[in-house]
Amino acid sequence: MFSWINRDETKKGSNEVYDNVLQGLRKVYKTKLLPLETTYQFHDFHSPALDDPDFDAKPMILLVGQYSTGKTTFIKYVLESDFPGMRIGPEPTTDAFITVMHGETDRVIPGNALVVDSKKPFRPLSKFGNAFLNRFQCSQMNNTVLKGLTIIDSPGILSGEKQWVGRGYDFTGVLEWFAERVDRIVLLFDAHKLDINDEFRRSIEALKAHDDKIRIVLNKADMVDHQQLMRVYGALMWSLGKVLGTPEVARVYIGSFWNEPLRYDVNRR
Structure with a gap:
């Protein structure tokens, strides 16, 4: 039934030489795995088929x-410069998923244009609808750091009564989609904001399946003295222990x- 199971084909393919690992992975996927996924309709119930941009994309x-x-x-600190569409303030300034990528010219690409670009790995995001695409954009800039990675800035998770106001799209579902694909x-x-509200709890639970990728950072640690920092550190670990549910x-x-x-x-010590 499956021609790729043939022993002769397998033996023949084992002697092929590829220019790089990505080229070999792409060839193996298209000739070995993709026919199996298509036969069992894997893409209908789990995840869409991988395209060339998925293999060529930089670590995210x-x-x-x-x-x-x-x-x-944090992104500004890593890039050592501002990026297009950046806003910083004490209020919730980032209300969209912003993908900061490398490009020859500095520009902002809206989400509707991103999901139809065959050279970028975001085409499956169209399933989340226009409400999400209006809150999705790409900031391209010619930065040396971005030649080796892509950074995705997510909207700030709200607290208080605001967290009960609907965003208009499946926020948790979008986080899960990115969590599957990022590295x-x-x-x-924040050292002054350790409470984990309901929306943040749901977001962390959506990411728990990829706990090997998660790194927890206590930012703004220079805003308190060293004694307060130890208390904040302990309080954060206590809060995380109840959410993560791990021994x-x-x-x-x-x-x-x-x-x-x-x-x-x-605190530098």
């Missing part, structure tokens, strides 16, 4: 956190990712 990092935890400032998920916490204590990385001098420099 997803930033998740409540509003005003420093996600956008690293960075959960950012092991999650490792929390401490830092202050911005381009200003540290307020309490004693």
